[in-house]
Amino acid sequence: MINNEDKYDLVIIGAGFAGMYSLYKAKLANIKAVILERASDVGGTWYWNRYPGARCDVESMQYSYQFSKELQDEWEWTEKYATQPEILKYAKHVAERFDLKKNIKFNIEVKSAKYMEEDNFWEITDSNKNTITATFCIMATGCLSTINKPKFKNINTFSGPIYHTGNWPHHKVDLKDKKVGIIGTGSSAIQAIPEIIKDVKHLYVFQRTPHYTVPARNSPLKYLRSNINNPRNPIGYDNNLYVEEVKANYDVFRKKAQNSVAAMALPTNEVSALDVSAEKRQKVYEEKWNIGGVPFIAAFQDLNFDREANETAAKFVRDKIKYLVNDPKTAKTLTPNYPIGCKRLAVDSNYYETFNEPNISLIDLNLEPLIEFNNDGLSTQQNKYDLDVIILATGFDAMTGTLFNIDIIGKNNITLKNKWKEGPKTYLGIASEGFPNLFTISGPGSPSVLTNMIVSIEQHVDWIFKCFDYMNANKKSMIEVAQKAEDEWGKHNQNVSIDHVRSSCSSWYGGANIKGKAKIFMPYVGGYASYVEKCNEISKNNYEGFIIK
């Protein structure tokens, strides 16, 4: 028997940026809603990812909510790229400012969500076997929220601490004068390594695949200057103070992001890399390298589609590695041989330079495969490494991991895990056939992880609440995806990914990092602006592709 107080209109799972904005909208609409959150505070991904050096690789003036002009105007970011503590501070500020916490239940791990077909509600049960019900359920569970902890042989025999970058302890981790091993060289490791090296006695970096990374050129925002009115260079350098100018022109700035591929206001270049001379190309890449950040991959319009064009950018970075890393053998090991931008382009502060430090060793796991952990370190086929601490920077079971950790049961007792066993099946990444009234924020099949996440999150939440308005106005209480719409979206999703650079190597975007996971490209790569256009068209056509009763 469920008490009235445990009966909701809407249950939201997760108190990250998606969950908090959903709750804000629910409060505005007088919808009885609650968030269930497994952590003890808000922040989602930014609550857990607190490894040394963690910061966002989207510029802080863009990686922020836009739903409240007051919030946007009053909040002061201090650096071009915000650190994890600053982002968490922002998340907490939002929760306080909009009085969200009284509708959030912390330290609640949701175990199952079952759709009760006869009565049209979701029954949500947590790890303490407490149950609540709600007509609608929003999975605001994040794309990178379940860590990938590979089953290394004898991992439990290691006597020292093992930390994962995606689940870093909240207490201070003492690495001073320790022999530390780090496994993995993706974005997290690329941020962590230049910080960790400052403390440790020796750092052993175990690399399976080298990653491309470009310098962030991070700086305090007070030193950044901009020229937002120049459409070719919204984040350039001139005589106006950057923050003041962005704040004075936030509407223009946000609109640029809305009309872009990655939901970011970035300089674009409509020219092909192959239509300019080698000297000109070099000059453009050099300029981008010096400005720093992900806009490097937008240096020319065809780097994401044309392999020959892509190779010019890849070669530029490979040459930089050769130049920046003193030891030729180390430089070679750090040099990727696949298209740039396939794995997410990382953004770093002194990553390659760190390999010139005397207390770092790079181990190529292709030449000496990792065999096992042991009491005092780990062994590869050739060597034994004595370590005090091991850090796993091995990433996430992305996009579906957290959803599968919850037993989500839809109509006819079908589980989401079973339905998606050959890859996620969604309409717009927002909903899945057979799971009425269940929404996924930035779910597989939406641009999500390929974009500025906060912008994508706001778009999804706004779309869902507009749909609630429509249902209310038409006295409807059930919405479900039609099979045909889902099939067509799935096909479209795969079609747009075929020629895109993102699907040209193995990466977590395609489930490659998790044993047994379906190997299918998960995020929508067709671009944010065209995706939004499609979503708007669907809502305008009375939610075409959905069955509403």
Ligand code: N01
């Ligand atoms: O994880 P990853 P991440 N043995 O999956 C290696 C976001 N992010 O946490 O490439 C040995 O990229 C694996 O090797 P390989 C961002 O979207 C954002 O670094 O599979 N090695 C790889 O080197 C990013 O893309 C920010 O061969 C193993 C590494 O571990 C996403 O999070 C900052 C292994 C995992 O790299 C994930 O990044 C940080 C094994 N068994 C992260 N298994 C921002 O700035 C895996 N590896 C916002």
